[in-house]
Amino acid sequence: xxxxxxxxxLSLLLWLIYLLALGRRLRAAHDRR
Amino acid sequence: MTRDVPLWWRNGAxxxxxxxxxxxxxxxxxxxxxxxxxxxxxxxxxxYIHVPSAIVTLLAFGVTFAAGIAYLSTKQWIWDAIGAASxxxxxxxxxxxxxxxxxxxxxxxxxxxxxxPRLTTFLILWILYAxxxxxxxxxxxxxxRTISAIMGIVFFANLPxxxxxxxxxxxxxxxxxVTMAPDMRQVLLFGMLAWFVVYVAAFERRLRLEWAxxxxxxxxxxxxxxxxxxxxxx
Numbered sequence: 001x002x003x004x005x006x007x008x009x010l011s012l013l014l015w016l017i018y019l020l021a022l023g024r025r026l027r028a029a030h031d032r033r
Numbered sequence: 034m035t036r037d038v039p040l041w042w043r044n045g046a047x048x049x050x051x052x053x054x055x056x057x058x059x060x061x062x063x064x065x066x067x068x069x070x071x072x073x074x075x076x077x078x079x080x081y082i083h084v085p086s087a088i089v090t091l092l093a094f095g096v097t098f099a100a101g102i103a104y105l106s107t108k109q110w111i112w113d114a115i116g117a118a119s120x121x122x123x124x125x126x127x128x129x130x131x132x133x134x135x136x137x138x139x140x141x142x143x144x145x146x147x148x149x150p151r152l153t154t155f156l157i158l159w160i161l162y163a164x165x166x167x168x169x170x171x172x173x174x175x176x177x178r179t180i181s182a183i184m185g186i187v188f189f190a191n192l193p194x195x196x197x198x199x200x201x202x203x204x205x206x207x208x209x210x211v212t213m214a215p216d217m218r219q220v221l222l223f224g225m226l227a228w229f230v231v232y233v234a235a236f237e238r239r240l241r242l243e244w245a246x247x248x249x250x251x252x253x254x255x256x257x258x259x260x261x262x263x264x265x266x267x
Contacts, residue, residue, distance in 0.1 A: 001075040003140050007133040008061070011082055014132065015231075018125050022238055029245035030036050 036248040038241055046237050053234040056227035060220075067220045076140040079133050081220050085228040086129040087155075091192055093123025093232060094162065094185075098192075101185035104178060113178040114243035116185050120165055122235045126228070127159045142206055150198035151207040158195055161188040 037043070060081070070077035100116030103109075134152065135145045146152065165184045172180060199207045213221065 003076050003136045004078045007079045007136040008064075008082060010132045011086070011129045014125065014128060019235065019238070022235070022242065026238065026242050026245065029242055029249065 034248045034251055036245045038244050042237075046234070046241075049230065049234045049237060053227070053230040056223075056230050060224045060227035063220045063223055068214065068216055070217075073141060076137065079137045081224045082228075083130060083133040083137060084221060085225040086126045086133070088225060089228050089232045090123050090126040090130060090158075091196070092229070093119045093126060093236075094158075094189060094192060096236075097123065097185040098189035101182035101189075104182040105186075110178070110247055113181060114240055114247065117169060117181060118236050118239035118243055120162060120185060121239055122232060124159075124162050124166060125235070126232065127155075127162065130155065131159055138206075147206065149206045150202040151195065154191065154195040154198045158188075158191050161191060 064078050064081045067078060067081065069075055096119035097116045100112045100119065104112035104116060134155075138147065138152075139145050165181070165188060168184065169177065169181050194201075199209050
C-alpha cells in the first residue's frame with residue numbers, strides 16, 4: 001500500500017513541478033522585450 | 034506573428050485543461066476503488082499509472098519522430114516546435130515510468146532495479162531523450178532545428194526495441210500480454226484516456242512556449258533589419 005501511495009504521490013509531484021516551471025517559462029517568454 | 038497564439042487556440046486549450054484535470058481526478062478515484070489484486074495486494078495499483086504513462090511516452094516520441102521527418106522535408110519552424118514540445122512532455126511521462134517502475138519492482142520482484150530487457154531498453158530510451166533535451170538547449174546555431182529533427186528520427190529506432198524486448202530476449206520479467214479482470218481493465222483503459230488528454234494539454238502548453246520564442250526571435254530580427262536600414266539611409 002505504501003509503495004503505491006509513494007508512486008502516485010511522486011508522479012503527481014513531478015507533474016506539478018513540471019507544469020509550474022512551464023508556466024514560469026511561458027510568462028518569461030511573453031514578458032521579455 | 035504575435036507572441037501569443039490565436040484566440041480560438043487559447044479558448045480551446047482551456048477546455049482541454051479542464052477535461053484533463055477532471056479525467057485525472059476521475060482516474061485516481063477509479064484507482065482507489067479498483068479491486069485489490071489477490072497476490073500482490075494494493076501495490077498492483079501502480080500499474081494504472083505506470084502502463085498508461087509508458088504508452089503515452091511511446092506516442093509522444095512517435096510524434097517527435099514524425100515531426101522530425103516533416104521538418105526535414107518542409108523546413109517549416111512549426112514542425113520543429115511540435116517535435117521539441119512533444120519530446121519534452123514525453124520525457125516527463127518517461128520519468129513517471131522510471132519512478133513508478135522501481136516501486137513496483139521492489140514489491141513484485143524484490144529488487145529496486147534489475148537488468149531485465151525492458152528495464153534496460155527503457156533506461157536507454159530515457160537517456161537518449163534526456164540527451165536530446167541537453168543537446169537541443171545547448172545549440173544556438175541555425176542547424177539547431179535540423180540536428181533536433183535528426184535526433185528525433187534516429188532515437189526513435191529504440192522504440193520498437195523497447196516494445197519487442199520482452200519477446201526478443203530471455204529473462205524478461207515484464208509479461209508479453211496480460212489478461213486482466215474486466216473491472217481492472219476498465220480502470221487501466223480509463224487511465225490511458227486520462228493521461229493521453231494530459232499529454233495533449235501539456236503538449237499544447239509547451240508548444241505555446243515555442244510559439245512565443247519564435248515570435249520574439251522574429252521581432253528581434255525585424256528590429257535589427259530596420260536598424261540596419263536606418264543606418265544605410267543616414
